[in-house]
Amino acid sequence: MPPIVAFVAAGSNSGKTTLLEKVIPILTGRALRVAVIKHAHERFDIDHPGKDSYRFTQAGAETVLVSSRRKMAMIRRVSDERPLSSLLPLVTDHDLVFIEGYRREAEWKIEVHREAAGRRPMCLDDPSFKALVTDGTYSVSIPTFHLDDAAGVADFILRSFDL
Numbered sequence: 001m002p003p004i005v006a007f008v009a010a011g012s013n014s015g016k017t018t019l020l021e022k023v024i025p026i027l028t029g030r031a032l033r034v035a036v037i038k039h040a041h042e043r044f045d046i047d048h049p050g051k052d053s054y055r056f057t058q059a060g061a062e063t064v065l066v067s068s069r070r071k072m073a074m075i076r077r078v079s080d081e082r083p084l085s086s087l088l089p090l091v092t093d094h095d096l097v098f099i100e101g102y103r104r105e106a107e108w109k110i111e112v113h114r115e116a117a118g119r120r121p122m123c124l125d126d127p128s129f130k131a132l133v134t135d136g137t138y139s140v141s142i143p144t145f146h147l148d149d150a151a152g153v154a155d156f157i158l159r160s161f162d163l
Contacts, residue, residue, distance in 0.1 A: 003108070004106070005099065009111065010117065014112045015147050023153055023154045034097070036100065037087050039102050047064070053075055080158070111123045112131075112134075113134040119161060120136055129142055130160065131143045132145070133146070143156055
């Protein structure tokens with residue numbers, strides 16, 4: 001299993017996705033194969049009316065797999081939210097897996113905190129975090145990076161997992 005790094009926050013609009021958008025190309029530029037598993041809190045759909053995949057799911061297919069030379073996607077109806085542990089086997093052929101969300105299940109967590117969110121960083125009360133990425137100033141015992149320091153975050157991850 002590749003190293004798994006979770007980017008988590010107390011709420012939405014903290015900058016997790018933006019930070020990952022900056023960290024991923026730094027790591028892939030070093031020839032690492034990166035996977036991302038994103039937790040969605042609300043209903044989402046990649047299966048749109050008019051597309052064959054939509055027609056197949058509307059016809060009652062439980063699982064539809066769409067594959068081409070460049071991409072692959074699986075649409076699967078589920079009756080309940082899947083735990084992170086059931087999704088990880090889908091990305092074992094990567095060098096590094098990023099998780100966005102799943103803060104209760106994740107073991108290796110980086111907190112992304114934006115001052116404007118008006119919340120206190122979770123890492124102040126939870127020693128399980130490995131780093132804090134913020135636009136604020138906090139006295140913590142873990143490495144701290146500014147929200148704009150994607151290179152620093154990428155280097156920290158590389159050092160932490162000896163990649």
